Amino acid sequence: MRILIVDDSPFIIKQIEGIIKSMEMKCDIFAAENGEKAIEMVSQNEFDLVLLDIVLPDINGLEVLKFIRRVKDYGEVFVIVMTSLESDEVLEESFNRGANDFIRKPIKPIELSSRLRAIVRMKNYQYLYKMSLEDLKEKNSQLIELTAKLKQTQDFLVQSEKMSAIGQLAAGVAHEINNPLGFVITNIEVLQKYFDKIVDIVNRYNEFIQILNDPKTQVSSIGNLINEVEDLKKKYRIEFILEDIPQLLKETQEGLQRVSQIVQSLKRFARSGLENKKTFEDLNDIIEETLLIARNELKYDVEVIKEYGENCHAYVNRGEIGQVVLNILMNAAQAIKGQQNRTEKGHIYIKTWRDSEYVYCSIKDDGPGIKRIYLSRIFEPFFTTKDVGQGTGLGLSISYDIIVNKHGGSIWAESEEGKGANFIFKIPVNVRMAEKNED
Ligand SMILES: Nc1ncnc2c1ncn2[C@@H]1O[C@H](COP(=O)(O)OP(=O)(O)OP(=O)(O)O)[C@@H](O)[C@H]1O
Ligand SMILES: [Mg+2]
Known part of the structure; x- marks a missing residue:
């Protein structure tokens, strides 16, 4: 513990030093004989306890206290004011400005040593409290980190369980897609055949029109040409084809829509x-x-x-x-x-x-x-x-x-x-x- 004694009387400084030494406490003792020195020492060093006389030759002890509290808070540096003044007002003012305790002069060794022991005990508790607070803070940040990781793992788990469910379903989904795709392919093959036949007939019609437009064409041969096209229409069952095409197109469209629906669902579900x-x-x-x-x-x-x-x-x-x-x-x-x-x-x-x-x-x-x-x-x-x-x-x-x-x-x-x-x-x-x- 580092103790600063602020008093203009070398005798009192000696007395306090003597009392502290007799307590066999582990500590370093420093002294300042006036307020200015005290302020300088507090601003340049770390102290655990300041024993502060109120009546000083230069600056009032209360001013020194004010300075101490500006730089160190109540729990950090303990300040015991020492006063021979009987005035309660001075005492009240000291506490208002942040004194932790007071002691009357002339100093009785038993009074000072008991106060010092209490302070040491308090400092020890403070130290333990600070340590456990730091430990707690550290544990808390570990906990926050772990919670974040856990959340991440959980999200990952949810996603991978979903993907595994989709994996289990994959064969079934493929089958579901394959069915409509199967008839779409067949329909397109049929439509292709229908198309070839229609193209054939259209070509025959075009030839027919060319022949009709030719002035050299004889009327008797027109009848044959008409019969030829009609035979072709019968052979290709063109009436049936024309009826069947809208049906085939409708089915094909529905099949493709179904495939698209399944793929969309799967995509949305996975994502x-x-x-x-x-x-x-x-x-x-x-x-x-x-x-x-x-x-x-x-x-x-x-x-x-x-x-x-x-x-x-x-x-x-x-x-x-x-x-x-x-x-x-x-x-x-x-x-x-x-x-x-x-x-x-x-x-x-x-x-x-x-x-x-x-x-x-x-x-x-x-x-x-x-x-x-x-x-x-x-x-x-x-x-x-x-x-x-x-x-x-x-x-x-x-x-x-x-x-x-x-x-x-x-x-x-x-x-x-x-x-x-x-x-x-x-x-x-x-x-x-x-x-x-x-x-
Ligand atoms: N409809 C049900 N009928 C009978 N038992 C069921 C039913 N639903 C759930 N269970 C029981 O609940 C258990 C837990 O189900 P849960 O879905 O959590 O896991 P799982 O189906 O065994 O495996 P996972 O879903 O991870 O592939 C199942 O193993 C089964 O015993
Ligand atoms: Mg299950």
Whole structure:
């Protein structure tokens, strides 16, 4: 500890030094015999404690105190004012200016040593407090850093789970695209043949017109030419071709539109969710889009029965809600497909509705249901009853995070073993509520 004694009396300085030394405290003692010296020393050195006489030959001790408090705060340097003045006003003024304590002159050794001990104890606590505060600050910044990393990892996990779901669906989606593409290609081949025939007939007509325009042409040969073109029309079944072309074109257009729809959905599904944006969306639209992506996984084993409510709009992240719907649909389909002795198709009932606060979606299946002991665990990360390599157990925990943490809603499951499962989620319609819960 570094102590500065400010007093004009060498005798008092000696006395204080003596008392401090007798306490066997580890400290360096400095002295200033007037106010000016004291100010100079305080501005150039670090002290833990200043024992300050109020009555000094040059500057008043209170002025010195004022200076000390301008450069060092209350907790940093302890100031004990020493006064033989009986006036309480001086004492009050000292405390107003930032004195920590006072001692009356003549100084009694026991009084000074007890105050010094108290200060040492306080300084020690202060030191410990400062250390733990710094430690806490350091830990806090580590925590902030870790939270940011965790958030990053979580976002990455959500994205990679989505990509893995898309990966699982890829073969099915390819099949879904292949079907319309197949008939589009066939239609174009047929249209090409029709076109060749029509070109052939048009060419014959052109020749016919040239011949007609030729003055040397004899009237008797015109009849033959007409018959020739008519025969060609019959041979090519031109009536049928003309009727068939609009139909073929319509089918082709629809097929291409379907392909484009699937590709668009897939693109939107894969991309959205990355940007943390919420837009006003129709929940029914999101479900339809997801069904399009999952169609191939469902169509052979499952019949989907839909009952869409009206005005099921809310501010949502479209990709994220699509991901939740896809997770639940895939789970239901997988549960149904896993029933070995099932003979008929399974059913998935999708229902949406709303009230004044929430939009709701229920996806119910008539698969094997969920065992009671598992029901409370299915939303835990990595909880899966599927074989190794078949499920990561992340689908529902990510869905929970999306609905509860990112949209301020709720998600829950109702199930009885042997009687299928029902997954229900609700999302607040109110924009502000959704935004508020976003963090
Ligand atoms: N419709 C359902 N019917 C029966 N069990 C279900 C149903 N949905 C979920 N489960 C149970 O909940 C568990 C956890 O589901 P979750 O989607 O989180 O993971 P997963 O499907 O096993 O793996 P992942 O989705 O990561 O591929 C499943 O393993 C299954 O036991
Ligand atoms: Mg799953």
